[in-house]
């Protein structure tokens with residue numbers, strides 16, 4: 372058996388932008404693993420790998436991919452490991468890949484918020500530079516409903532601090548997460564939270580139900596009425612309307628999105644709103660693929 376097959380505990384996830392990165396799986400699964408909308412690591416028991424195992428795996432990966440410029444740290448949240456372990460791992464990776472330009476990881480505000488500013492600074496200096504953070508919502512009622520385990524204010528404080536320390540942030544918001552009941556406050560409060568943080572990258576995804584809507588509903592303590600296609604677009608419009616981001620690159624190009632947008636929010640905001648208005652006014656119900664094509668021609 373090829374030894375490289377021994378490295379990864381499936382399933383392995385990485386952001387689309389990390390398609391060319393070497394993945395070093397530092398932790399397995401998600402320590403929290405309770406968010407009601409998330410099934411990513413529901414089949415995995417959380418664990419932090421031993422440093423001895425990581426040393427062997429990184430040596431093997433460096434031999435297989437000696438020119439690697441980017442490394443992504445799996446799985447769900449690098450800050451669920453302790454600071455000394457993370458620093459030691461980063462130093463190991465930097466030593467092993469001589470052409471390395473970037474180390475990135477998924478991170479949660481909840482676990483990152485347990486680190487002191489000094490500890491985060493040490494990790495930044497050791498080489499971790501880009502964090503992918505699922506904010507999901509800036510609204511406390513939505514965050515509570517889906518059991519995100521963190522409030523909007525905690526997210527603002529933690530992520531502002533991360534920005535001040537020098538981490539680049541690529542953050543995600545989930546369109547439709549609050550259903551019909553919380554749609555307006557979800558859109559507005561998410562925009563206000565993002566305005567505070569000013570992330571480098573913002574991805575808007577649409578909530579999907581990989582195990583069905585009934586399964587999702589069964590995990591909530593209250594009723595949930597999903598948005599229609601039109602309501603999803605209107606919520607997206609409201610979010611963008613309230614965003615005041617100076618240098619953020621915006622993307623809605625995930626498979627879940629109805630509309631594919633990519634651009635700078637300071638430069639392209641009016642164009643996005645104009646296109647959304649056009650589509651909202653003219654949409655009765657168009658299959659998602661056709662809507663994506665229609666948007667790209669506007």
Ligand code: SF4
Nearest residue numbers: 401404405406409447
């Ligand atoms: S913290 Fe992230 S990976 Fe863990 S359950 Fe929540 S959304 Fe899923």
